[in-house]
Amino acid sequence: MIYRETGNFVTNYFKDREIFPLKFDKIIVILGLLVLYLYVPTTSEYTLSAHVVPILAVGLATVGLNILTGLTGQLSLGTAGFMCVGAFSTYNLMLRIPENFMSLPVALLFSGIFAGLVGVIFGLPAIRIKGFYLLVSTLAAQYFVWWFFNSYAWFLNYESSGVVAIPPKMYDYWGLGNLLGIDMQGYPARYVLALTVCLALTYFAKNLLRSNTGRNFMSVRDRDIAASVMGISVPRTKLLAFFVSCFYCGVAGGLYSFCYIGNVDLMIYEIDRSFTILFMLIIGGLGSISGSWLGAIFVYEFPIVFTWIGDTIFQGAFNTAVVENVSNMVYGIFIIALLIREPGGFAALWATTKQKLRMWPYPH
Amino acid sequence: MSDILKVENVTLTFGGVKAITDISFNVKEGEICAVIGPNGAGKSSMLNVINGVYLPQIGTVTYDGVERRSINPRDAAIAGMARTFQNIALFQGMTVLENIMTGRNLFMKSSWLEQGLNIGRARTEEKVNRLAVEKVIKFLQIESIRKTPVSKLPYGLQKRVELGRALVAEPKILLLDEPMAGMNLEEKADMSCFILEINKEQGITTVMIEHDMGVVMDISDHVVVLDYGKKIGDGTPSEVMSNQDVIDAYLGVSH
Numbered sequence: 326m327i328y329r330e331t332g333n334f335v336t337n338y339f340k341d342r343e344i345f346p347l348k349f350d351k352i353i354v355i356l357g358l359l360v361l362y363l364y365v366p367t368t369s370e371y372t373l374s375a376h377v378v379p380i381l382a383v384g385l386a387t388v389g390l391n392i393l394t395g396l397t398g399q400l401s402l403g404t405a406g407f408m409c410v411g412a413f414s415t416y417n418l419m420l421r422i423p424e425n426f427m428s429l430p431v432a433l434l435f436s437g438i439f440a441g442l443v444g445v446i447f448g449l450p451a452i453r454i455k456g457f458y459l460l461v462s463t464l465a466a467q468y469f470v471w472w473f474f475n476s477y478a479w480f481l482n483y484e485s486s487g488v489v490a491i492p493p494k495m496y497d498y499w500g501l502g503n504l505l506g507i508d509m510q511g512y513p514a515r516y517v518l519a520l521t522v523c524l525a526l527t528y529f530a531k532n533l534l535r536s537n538t539g540r541n542f543m544s545v546r547d548r549d550i551a552a553s554v555m556g557i558s559v560p561r562t563k564l565l566a567f568f569v570s571c572f573y574c575g576v577a578g579g580l581y582s583f584c585y586i587g588n589v590d591l592m593i594y595e596i597d598r599s600f601t602i603l604f605m606l607i608i609g610g611l612g613s614i615s616g617s618w619l620g621a622i623f624v625y626e627f628p629i630v631f632t633w634i635g636d637t638i639f640q641g642a643f644n645t646a647v648v649e650n651v652s653n654m655v656y657g658i659f660i661i662a663l664l665i666r667e668p669g670g671f672a673a674l675w676a677t678t679k680q681k682l683r684m685w686p687y688p689h
Numbered sequence: 690m691s692d693i694l695k696v697e698n699v700t701l702t703f704g705g706v707k708a709i710t711d712i713s714f715n716v717k718e719g720e721i722c723a724v725i726g727p728n729g730a731g732k733s734s735m736l737n738v739i740n741g742v743y744l745p746q747i748g749t750v751t752y753d754g755v756e757r758r759s760i761n762p763r764d765a766a767i768a769g770m771a772r773t774f775q776n777i778a779l780f781q782g783m784t785v786l787e788n789i790m791t792g793r794n795l796f797m798k799s800s801w802l803e804q805g806l807n808i809g810r811a812r813t814e815e816k817v818n819r820l821a822v823e824k825v826i827k828f829l830q831i832e833s834i835r836k837t838p839v840s841k842l843p844y845g846l847q848k849r850v851e852l853g854r855a856l857v858a859e860p861k862i863l864l865l866d867e868p869m870a871g872m873n874l875e876e877k878a879d880m881s882c883f884i885l886e887i888n889k890e891q892g893i894t895t896v897m898i899e900h901d902m903g904v905v906m907d908i909s910d911h912v913v914v915l916d917y918g919k920k921i922g923d924g925t926p927s928e929v930m931s932n933q934d935v936i937d938a939y940l941g942v943s944h
Contacts, residue, residue, distance in 0.1 A: 552791075
């Protein structure tokens, strides 16, 4: 069977709305899910901990930022701050609520809601101001959150070092560890949790994007006056975008701390991370959910691949400083090149490639 | 027939500039009312006052029996006003279908959670409203471009899509800001047909700003003439054509 779109006709409008209209797509998705759930957890712990899990966490944050910036057109530099709220909320919910009532997935859900509410508070200025001026508010969110958790040691359970390791028992939820006889703190279990959360939230975002809410978001981005004239409440839409976006960032923060690094550490939620996620978004493509994942994979993997090239071909000629600087330069070049040539980012490049292949070899 | 829209003594100023001075006129239910006047006469400002984008300093707008000093654009939409803009205000990043679907947003009652999970009302609403949208797409004969991003469409078609977006909201009154500006003769004829059909078949009251006098005189039932923010003429097309003030405003007077 070959992959082709011709000969696939939709016979009613409802079928036209399917996420995967082609039968072949559905098969690929099922195969992909099988690989993700059955093969990937059996790969090495290094692969999971150094590549897959962190990409899942930052990718989810990129999807969150995409909802706010790509879909609704509200610029934000507070991503890491909202992730920080998510990470600290997850930890404190697990710590302070008796084990019988709280489990990691539920804590992630609630920390997402907390982050969302914090996002709504810092999103309030968006009702009156637009564009670059809004950056100031989200920048304030970033610094305020950081200062807040830095000032009140209660949130870190009075840990003097400023970093608190997550106790193993926090990973064991719903008695799954005993039931399945696996180590819930191990990376395969953490990976499956992160993957499930990411898939569910990506599906949610995709549905939102192609429903009325998503259209309202985009209408506010494209022409807010026309949107209000059509009966869309612009303030409500903007605040909803802040809530949903920050929910995603909060959950991503929880995943980053719990599933990836295994401790709660303020230092990793500094402004640099907000910028990195913004780079992922721009390189991947504003407004495209799959683009967010592509951007996250590219930006996260580039330094790793670059180091690997240095180690294998140039006998370790690149030290960490070189890698970091080169990475930043490459991101910069990519962003500039994409902004000039293809503002839609990787997602648009992919769409163009698909279009070209469809026409190949007769491009007219 | 009763008046669906009554504009009474509206004055709108921007700082020291008087955009509209003490204008009153009525629009009867079911008619096509054309608002004409030279550039800068305050026609677009008038529409903006009617559907609440601008807040007039003095005066009231009575719509559907409710007298208001100002209305919020969203409430105006809920009350059944839809409009198009002079310099097309389509959502450029969206396709034709998405743009017109957005026009149905007031019919979508499901919450964002239902929509995100794609369950319950969200699924059926999307289907039911798509049918309404497809009717409008068919009416405007834009079936072949429904999946095209609007930014890639030529100007005339964009105007048509914008009309569709307003029409799909099933309004009681349609405010059209220069629906035929910049079009060639055929496109104007098409657009006139659409407007007449909307008005006569669907009974939607239409207030239209237009510069093409041929079109205005042909299709409108009632003409309001503005000049320098003041109303200088009001009546049937033939009355307005013979009004000396209107002739002076358009052709100039010798001093």
